[in-house]
Amino acid sequence: MSLVEVNEFQLIPGQLIHDVNQLKFDYVTETEFNSKFASIIDNELILISVFHLKIISLNSKHIKLCQFLQLLSIHFEVMVLTKIWSSYIDSYCNILPNYSFHYVLPVKGTVDGVGIFVNNDFSCIENTRYSINHTDFTRSYLFIYLFNN
Numbered sequence: 001m002s003l004v005e006v007n008e009f010q011l012i013p014g015q016l017i018h019d020v021n022q023l024k025f026d027y028v029t030e031t032e033f034n035s036k037f038a039s040i041i042d043n044e045l046i047l048i049s050v051f052h053l054k055i056i057s058l059n060s061k062h063i064k065l066c067q068f069l070q071l072l073s074i075h076f077e078v079m080v081l082t083k084i085w086s087s088y089i090d091s092y093c094n095i096l097p098n099y100s101f102h103y104v105l106p107v108k109g110t111v112d113g114v115g116i117f118v119n120n121d122f123s124c125i126e127n128t129r130y131s132i133n134h135t136d137f138t139r140s141y142l143f144i145y146l147f148n149n
Contacts, residue, residue, distance in 0.1 A: 030071040
């Protein structure tokens with residue numbers, strides 16, 4: 001049985017959450033996740049759904065990722081994977097049907113990297129306005145603009 005960390009929060013119009021301690025985090029199985037969010041899914045209250053996972057090597061975990069996503073009731077428009085590593089990265093552009101894959105690899109070595117799967121219902125453009133000097137920054141980053149088709 002898989003466990004996933006859930007960040008459950010509600011956005012109230014006109015209010016922003018400034019304190020991370022106000023957010024509720026919990027580890028749940030895929031069954032608990034689906035039960036917890038079934039009413040939101042059924043009522044179509046989600047405008048956009050984003051999934052983040054620190055995958056630590058997409059190469060070694062791509063099959064588990066696909067299996068896990070099949071178990072969830074929510075269809076994510078955006079899936080952000082961090083620590084994807086650079087091993088065979090071109091091979092994983094098509095592992096999720098109906099998604100485009102955008103990624104940046106680490107400047108030095110194979111560890112790190114960010115990959116973003118974007119549902120084909122959206123157009124995606126990389127935002128280079130916020131680029132960071134690679135020589136001074138050892139982390140990978142990727143900024144994108146999303147547009148609903």
